Every structure is written in C-alpha cells, then in structure tokens.
Amino acid sequence: MTTSDTHPDRTRSRKSPVQLAALLYAVVFLLVGVAGFIPGVTTGYDTMQFIGHHSEAMLLGIFQVSILHNIVHLLYGVLGVIMARTGGAARVFLRWGGAVYLLLWLYGLFIDKDSAANFVPLNSADDWLHLVLGVTMIALSFLPRHANRAEVAERRGRPRRR
Incomplete structure (x- = not known):
C-alpha cells in the first residue's frame, strides 16, 4: 500500500510539475x-x-x-501564485506570460532607450533577461498538468491501476 492509497487527499493536493514551475516563477517575480x-x-x-x-x-x-516596473513584477507574481493553483491555469500563466516577455524583449530591442517609448524602463540587461524568461516560461508550460498518472485516471473517471 502506498501513502496515496491510505491518504487519497495527499495525491489530490500535490502540485503538478507545471504548477510548481508557475509557482516558482511567481515567487521570483514577487521577490x-x-x-x-x-x-x-x-x-x-x-x-x-x-x-x-x-x-x-x-x-x-x-x-x-x-x-x-516593480509594480508589474509584483502583479505578475500575485497572478502567478493564483494561477498556480490548477494545472491548466498554471500552463496558461507560463505560456501567455512567456509570450508577453518575448514581446517585451522585442519591444526593448527596437525602441530608442533614451526616448519616451522606454516608459517601463528597460536596458540591455532587461532585454536579454526578458528573452530568457519568455523562452523558459513557454518551454515549462509544456510540463505535465497533473501530479501523477493516478490523478489523471481519477480525473477521467477511470479506476487507477495498482
């Protein structure tokens, strides 16, 4: 007997890989x-x-x-913590958040850093960090949405195999 057999709530409360990734990014944004x-x-x-x-x-x-800039990071962090509560929402946070960061990266590459268009503000270090964030967030959005196979089977209404 496994721990999840004797305590089914533990399986249900475990975070999936995509939820953990979203939560990690959210906490970093908050920090x-x-x-x-x-x-x-x-x-x-x-x-x-x-x-x-x-x-x-x-x-x-x-x-x-x-x-x-700081307020945007805080809001991203709060949104990430909220969305990390479910696998599907965590995936959306990572995928769309990553897309926003890729757009921000492109924006930072093409604007004149000394113009009013640089309202965030951004410098070259921000630009390259945004590229890394965008790529990694989108890549991590493809992690599994469920904690384990038993949870997937349970959500589909099938009995799990032992």
Whole structure:
C-alpha cells in the first residue's frame, strides 16, 4: 500500500510539475518586485521614478527599474501564485506570460532607450533577461498538468491501476 492509497487527499493536493514551475516563477517575480523597492539591493534608489527612462535605479546594479516596473513584477507574481493553483491555469500563466516577455524583449530591442517609448524602463540587461524568461516560461508550460498518472485516471473517471 502506498501513502496515496491510505491518504487519497495527499495525491489530490500535490502540485503538478507545471504548477510548481508557475509557482516558482511567481515567487521570483514577487521577490524581484519587493527587492526593487529596497535601497541597497537597488542602487540609485533616490533617482527612481514612477515611469520613464529617466529612472537610474538599478536592481542589483544591473537591471533598470522604476516604480511601475516593480509594480508589474509584483502583479505578475500575485497572478502567478493564483494561477498556480490548477494545472491548466498554471500552463496558461507560463505560456501567455512567456509570450508577453518575448514581446517585451522585442519591444526593448527596437525602441530608442533614451526616448519616451522606454516608459517601463528597460536596458540591455532587461532585454536579454526578458528573452530568457519568455523562452523558459513557454518551454515549462509544456510540463505535465497533473501530479501523477493516478490523478489523471481519477480525473477521467477511470479506476487507477495498482
């Protein structure tokens, strides 16, 4: 007898691989959003602006941030935590979130960094991080939505094999 045989709720409450990936990304977004508001972790904190490329605040001394940028990370994190509750929603979060990051990467490549179009703001380090985030989020969206085969069988209404 396995643990899931004696405690069926444990199987049901386990997170699937795609849920874990979405939750991991969500927590990182939350941490980055908070870190963007911490002087020291964010250099040039006193120059941070709400919006625009004039903000010289740099998260970890590398990534240009603004209040808006930090708020977007926090919102992404909250959305990710909520959507990681189910496999299907976690998949949507990773896939569409990744697509948004790929679009943001392209946007960052083509805009003039010293123009009003750079409202987020973005620098080259942000651009390449957005590429990595976009590709990895989309790739991870293909992870299984269910914790194990027994859960898949149960959701399909079939008895599971022992």
